[in-house]
Amino acid sequence: MQKLKKQLCDLHRGGGGRLFASYLLAAAVVAGVLALALLLVYRPMKPQASVARAAVFRLASATAANNNSAPAPYAVSASLQFTLLLHNPSDRAAVLYDGLLAYASYRGEPVTPPAQLPALVQERGADVALSPVLGGGAPVPVSADAVRALAADGAARRVQLRLVVVGRVRYRAGPFRTGWRDLYVRCDAIVGLGVDAAAGGGDVPLLEYPRCAVDA
Secondary structure: OHHHHHHHHHHHHHHHHHHHHHHHHHHHHHHHHHHHHHHHHHOOOOOEEEEEEEEEEEEEEOOOOOOOOOOOOOEEEEEEEEEEEEEOOOOOOEEEEEEEEEEEEEOOEEOOOOEEOOOEEEOOOOEEEEOOEEEOOOOEEOOHHHHHHHHHHHHHOEEEEEEEEEEEEEEEEOOEEOOOEEEEEEEEEEEEOOOOHHHOOOEEOEOOOOEEEEEO
16 A cells, blocks of 8 residues: 555656646747747848948049159049938837948058048938048058059049948847947949049039948
């Protein structure tokens, strides 16, 4: 009789352990489903970028003459302005920007030094316009190939420039906030030039719709 009671007690203890494990498993499944649902609801979307306007105040070779045997220092003098539009496509998450730097490049080589941009908070579904003036100071060293290509493009009255913005972003959605992520925006714009871009100017036409890509 005592042996039968002991066996029944052992059976109940084992069943209780399995029941507790089942409860834990069910709770884990429910928590996972809730986490997935929250992720789908509050999932941030990376910003979208476009260039709405471009201005070329100066864009010309600034290569110094050199009469000795040393290679001539090739450089470009540039003063540019772009209006960059940033769109937040999410209706649930705000975007926080920090440490933003912008510069322009030509054929893969920077032609302006980086310009610092202010920190931004972009609310849900909002648009933000940035219009940094780039360059205007000392000429920027480039390769001889870039100088020759710029002369040819200037004669053709059209040049392709790239606007680059780097920094970091984080997303704020309801009670959630992500960590900082690297931001890399690049926009390729083909612009028309005046008769003499070296003499100064202003707004120039965008000859094709600028192509932008965003990593964030």
